[in-house]
Amino acid sequence: MKSEPATRFLLRLPEVFAPHAREALALLEAETPTPLTGGWFITKLANAGALSGNEAVLFIPWRLPLEHSWPCNPEKTEAFIEKAAQSLAKKFAPRNPQAVLVGPLDAGPQNRYYKSLASNLRGRALQLFPKLPAGSADEQNPALPSLFCLVGKEGLFAGISTPREANGFHPGGIKFIKQSGGAMISRAGAKIAEALHWLRLYTDPPPPGAHWLELGASPGGMTGELLQRQYRVTAVDRAPLDVRLRRAEGLTFIPADAADFRPPPALRYDALLCDLNGDARQSLRAVIRLGTSLNTGGLIVFTLKTPGAESPDAILDLCRRIETEARGSGLTLVAKTHLTHNRQEFTLCWRRV
Ligand SMILES: C[S@@+](CC[C@H](N)C(=O)[O-])C[C@H]1O[C@@H](n2cnc3c(N)ncnc32)[C@H](O)[C@@H]1O
Incomplete structure (x- = not known):
């Protein structure tokens, strides 16, 4: 087992960007990235600030300073859980993290072994740490340090970060966020559910009863999800909504x-x-015009679709233009990311000032 200097990072690149991994990591000035399973890379960066100040971090929705690693095959390592938990407690308990969270490197549904290993390792580690303030990922304060650990066939990787700096409450940022129930009209419902959960890292979501204006609502997955959360919705689309939303x-x-x-x-x-699908700049124009009908401080959640922008450079260029135009129109960026439910698109969030 060996300790790592804080300049080493564990970075997760979504599968959709896998063909551009080399280019995206070069934009981050990542030194000699070593690939692991599940889209992960271990790499050296100048420092943590270099990552947050670099716009290419958009391709890395979850990141962790790598402070502890144990390269091994957990399946073949005798008493892996006990040894791993003891070393985590020895090294990190004195730093009083608010939570200890362990997840599998490969979060795919077929990867039961490492999911259960992660859960058992967390269980044992919690017995060795003093009682922690956050008993679950959702109870974490986004601004306080937590111990995040990832385990997979390459071994154990861990470090301390706030959920906000890591850009997610769960190790790896991956957690299936359940839709609120009711009819599943489209997968977009899960996307807004995930977006509202992720946004809690940066800002308060609108309270129940709040009135949303939704552009590009058909067939109504997001509409259904917002209604389930006790929001009111004015939904606009050229195409009809699913019949199940009639009279909602x-x-x-x-x-x-x-x-x-x-x-x-x-x-x-x-x-x-x-x-809205179609040209992102046109969608933004609709948002800017209709944004004048928002209360001051009103939240805007925008799916930035990037068809036609094939390379990381082209995607960042489009993103830069969109952000510049939004800023010039009085919108303040709260956060942006690539959600697990996003494909060739990103989720940007602004507030109207
Ligand atoms: C990705 S789909 C929306 C999915 C939807 N949010 C959901 O939760 O099921 C994009 C939608 O944008 C709509 N759209 C695109 N351009 C539009 C425009 N100019 N005016 C109204 N609707 C538009 C399309 O009709 C399409 O239904």
Whole structure:
């Protein structure tokens, strides 16, 4: 077992960017990245600030300073759990993390062995640490340090980070966020559920009863999810909503082009969600125009679709243009990421000032 200097990082690159891994890591100035399973890389970076200040971090939705590693095959290592838990407690308990969280490197559904190993290792480690303030990932304070550990066929990797710096509450940032129930109309419902969970790292979500304006709502996966969370929704789309949403309480559907929609002048929405497909700059223009109907401080959740932007450079260029235009129109960026439910797209969140 050996300890690592804090300049080493464990980075996760989503599968969708795998063909561009080399280019994305070069933009991060990552030195000699070593690939692991599940899209992970161990690499050396100048420092933690180099990562947060680098726009290419967009391709790395979850990251951890690597302070402890035990390269081994856990399946073939005698008393792996006991030895691993003892070394974690010895090294990290004196630093009083708010939580100890362990996850599998490969979060794929077929990887039962490492999921259960992770859970058993966490159980044993918790017996060795003093009682911790956060008993689960969701109870963590986003700004306080936690011990995150990942385990897989390459061994054990661990470090301390706040959930906000890591950009996720769970080790690896991967956790299936359940939709609230009811009819599953499209996978987009899981995307807004995940976005609202991730956003808690940076800001408070709108309270129940808040009124959302939703652009690009059909067939209604996100609409259904927002309604399940006791929000009111005005949904705009040229295409119809799923019949299951007909007569849904709290929903107003406007069958129109977003460019033509004019909200009643006196009406103010609390939040705006945009999942329009097509040209991202055109979608942003609709958001900026309709954003004037948001209350001051209103939240905007925007899916930035990147079709046509094939390389990391082209994606970052598009993102830069979108952010510049949004900033120039009085929107303040809260956070941006690539969610596990995102494909060739990112989720950006602004507040209207
Ligand atoms: C990715 S789908 C939305 C999925 C939806 N958010 C859900 O949760 O099921 C994109 C939608 O944008 C709509 N759309 C694209 N451009 C539009 C425009 N200019 N005005 C209105 N709707 C538009 C399409 O009709 C399509 O339904």
